[in-house]
Amino acid sequence: xxxxxxxxxxxxxxxxxxxxxxxxxxxxxxxxxxxxxxxxxxxxxxxxxxxxxxxxxxxxxxxxxxxxxxxxxxxxxxxxxxxxxxxxxxxxxxxxxxxxxxxxxxxxxxxxxxxxxxxxxxxxxxxxxxxxxxxxxxxxxxxxxxxxxxxxxxxxxxxxxxxxxxxxxxxxxxxxxxxxxxxxxxxxxxxxxxxxxxxxxxxxxxxxxxxxxxxxxxxxxxxxxxxxxxxxxxxxxxxxxxxxxxxxxxxxxxxxxxxxxxxxxxxxxxxxxxxxxxxxxxxxxxxxxxxxxxxxxxxxxxxxxxxxxxxxxxxxxxxxxxxxxxxxxxxxxxxxxxxxxxxxxxxxxxxxxxxxxxxxxxxxxxxxxxxxxxxxxxxxxxxxxxxxxxxxxxxxxxxxxxxxxxxxxxxxxxxxxxxxxxxxxxxxxxxxxxxxxxxxxxxxxxxxxxxxxxxxxxxxxxxxxxxxxx
Numbered sequence: 001x002x003x004x005x006x007x008x009x010x011x012x013x014x015x016x017x018x019x020x021x022x023x024x025x026x027x028x029x030x031x032x033x034x035x036x037x038x039x040x041x042x043x044x045x046x047x048x049x050x051x052x053x054x055x056x057x058x059x060x061x062x063x064x065x066x067x068x069x070x071x072x073x074x075x076x077x078x079x080x081x082x083x084x085x086x087x088x089x090x091x092x093x094x095x096x097x098x099x100x101x102x103x104x105x106x107x108x109x110x111x112x113x114x115x116x117x118x119x120x121x122x123x124x125x126x127x128x129x130x131x132x133x134x135x136x137x138x139x140x141x142x143x144x145x146x147x148x149x150x151x152x153x154x155x156x157x158x159x160x161x162x163x164x165x166x167x168x169x170x171x172x173x174x175x176x177x178x179x180x181x182x183x184x185x186x187x188x189x190x191x192x193x194x195x196x197x198x199x200x201x202x203x204x205x206x207x208x209x210x211x212x213x214x215x216x217x218x219x220x221x222x223x224x225x226x227x228x229x230x231x232x233x234x235x236x237x238x239x240x241x242x243x244x245x246x247x248x249x250x251x252x253x254x255x256x257x258x259x260x261x262x263x264x265x266x267x268x269x270x271x272x273x274x275x276x277x278x279x280x281x282x283x284x285x286x287x288x289x290x291x292x293x294x295x296x297x298x299x300x301x302x303x304x305x306x307x308x309x310x311x312x313x314x315x316x317x318x319x320x321x322x323x324x325x326x327x328x329x330x331x332x333x334x335x336x337x338x339x340x341x342x343x344x345x346x347x348x349x350x351x352x353x354x355x356x357x358x359x360x361x362x363x364x365x366x367x368x369x370x371x372x373x374x375x376x377x378x379x380x381x382x383x384x385x386x387x388x389x390x391x392x393x394x395x396x397x398x399x400x401x402x403x404x405x406x407x408x409x410x411x412x413x414x415x416x417x418x419x420x421x422x423x424x425x426x427x428x429x430x431x432x433x434x435x436x437x438x439x440x441x442x443x444x445x446x447x448x449x450x451x452x453x454x455x456x457x458x459x460x461x462x463x464x465x466x467x468x469x470x
Contacts, residue, residue, distance in 0.1 A: 023413075027043055027124075031043075044056055053057075060422065065415075067434050070290060070430075087331070093327070093328065097323075106429070115286060124234060124324045124330070125302070126300060131263065132156045132259075132287050133162055143223055146221065148181050149165060150182075150225070151184060153188065153237060154168065154234060154323070182213065182217050185206065186206060187240050190372065191392065207243065211250055214250060222254065226260075229276050232380075245279070245280060258284050259286075260285070260287070264380075268345055269354045285303065286302070288300060291336075293330075352437075353377060353379060356439060360446045364449070371384070371385060382428050384428050386427070388460065394426065400426065431444060
């Protein structure tokens with residue numbers, strides 16, 4: 001088929017209807033989509049994207065407030081990243097992981113140098129799930145133990161061990177899974193499992209609970225504790241001060257490997273390269289993916305501490321991937337570090353987070369009775385929606401589907417109608433735009449969000465809504 005492109009890279013308007021129909025038909029007939037009942041979905045065909053915006057074949061633009069799957073940190077079609085793929089493909093498109101490769105080695109060095117002190121090497125994977133699989137394997141081999149503890153409110157991937165580590169409902173249909181995994185409650189003051197009233201109480205009681213789980217599960221059987229530095233899909237839960245250092249102390253006390261999953265929170269999302277930098281803690285293993293190269297070519301990995309790396313100096317590590325450290329993916333990773341430095345990405349994120357996002361979300365919380373809480377840091381925020389601010393009843397039930405999910409679906413539809421593509425999960429909206437978003441775009445997206453929250457307000461219990469408005 002002959003296609004003509006417009007200046008933004010999408011299909012020209014005269015060809016758009018034919019192209020859209022063709023894309024939609026092929027997708028419907030041949031593509032099997034993840035996490036979906038195939039007959040109940042109708043994916044929107046996308047023609048192109050640039051920066052913080054993408055558009056369909058009708059020319060309708062959407063401001064990307066989800067960074068796709070919170071991976072497109074440097075936005076759509078970043079010229080430096082695109083050029084890095086073109087240059088690398090022209091020079092060496094691929095090489096097996098058993099060989100040394102210049103961009104693979106350079107990216108590994110850049111990652112180790114950006115990590116906290118005490119890290120030595122990088123094992124490259126193709127995804128975050130594979131990173132967590134291999135981090136679990138390393139911890140088990142390093143300690144000689146099998147059991148791993150993870151939080152209930154978590155997502156670590158959809159492969160075998162990773163989905164068992166996952167705490168959210170996506171795990172249920174995949175059970176039975178890895179039998180040597182147990183879950184615990186992490187800190188979440190707004191819905192405290194510990195009846196805490198302050199961050200200090202929540203931190204202390206969450207750590208006490210975790211230690212009880214360690215003791216009751218058998219400290220001598222536990223290889224690792226894994227947690228998302230900032231819980232992502234399950235709520236943008238920022239740990240209270242002292243929590244992550246407290247987990248570090250427990251791991252040291254009981255000889256447990258401390259793994260932090262930064263697949264979503266890493267590479268600038270929280271305003272620092274690694275999110276642990278915000279909390280003054282050094283884990284043993286850091287897993288990453290997504291923002292390391294904005295997903296332009298699949299890439300993930302594990303940053304390995306000196307002690308764990310030394311375990312495999314004379315001992316074979318029993319794992320590997322055909323495309324580990326793929327040159328095209330690593331070239332984009334190197335270009336990502338260059339873009340972060342030359343475009344002052346971290347300063348940009350920190351500035352807009354505190355000057356624009358935080359005050360605007362706090363204003364929404366003050367003016368919309370359906371907003372129970374806003375929380376986050378960097379360009380990683382959650383708006384938690386409720387039916388009743390006094391009881392904190394969620395706007396939709398936990399793991400809502402079908403008619404029960406209608407209120408959140410309506411909020412999302414309102415955003416899309418106004419040209420904003422939101423990230424919603426259960427009863428929350430997440431604010432996670434590309435890190436390169438302009439202040440003007442960010443303000444516009446927040447204004448649309450503010451407007452769409454009127455839909456959430458309309459679903460509150462009538463008496464509570466009226467009382468909140470009076």
